[in-house]
Amino acid sequence: EVQLVESGGVLVQPGGSLRLSCAASGFSLSTYNMNWVRQAPGKGLEWVSYINTDSTTVYYADSVKGRFTISRDNAKNSLYLQMNSLRDEDTAVYYCARAYSGGWLIGYWGQGTLVTVSS
């Protein structure tokens, strides 16, 4: 069974930094492209970042470009999101999401971790 478990979400002050982690199990992370998607309280889904299987291709939403960095450690079956210069508008539940098969289609989601940016 595919399982994705996010961690690292906390209350942080504006301008602060945070690193989210996603532990994958039930499959080999090295085989799948991965994403981070976020959802602000009471709002819709917003794609944040993408990384391919061998980390050679990464993409970011304009709203986080230059502040967030996606990475992965296939040996540890883990995905990460380094978040710097956090803003109030980054407050959201952050989901780790796995490709369905190949390509960019998101097929599986974790339960999310809440990041709150507030003074």
Next chain:
Amino acid sequence: EIVLTQSPGTLSLSPGERATLSCRASQSVSSNYLAWYQQRPGQAPRLLIYGASSRATDIAGRFSGSGSGTDFTLTISRLEPEDFAVYYCHQYASSPLTFGGGTKVEIK
């Protein structure tokens, strides 16, 4: 960036009725790389449809997708109690990946 516009914002229906949800793209979605997700309160999204019309694994037959280019539709043939939720369309044809604003299907 491909902007996805979903309508209506809210759909009020009774169990057993048919639901028709619309998703319109600001430009053609290549290869019909359009997906639909269901999100129940407090839960993560779940993939229902991909490639505009293919059902994902273990998705009930009452869910169907159609459309191409810029106009796509999700149909739920007969609403079950567990189908009352928010539905999002999503294009995965090009970066940035984008989602529609969602349609809430609520009990009338």
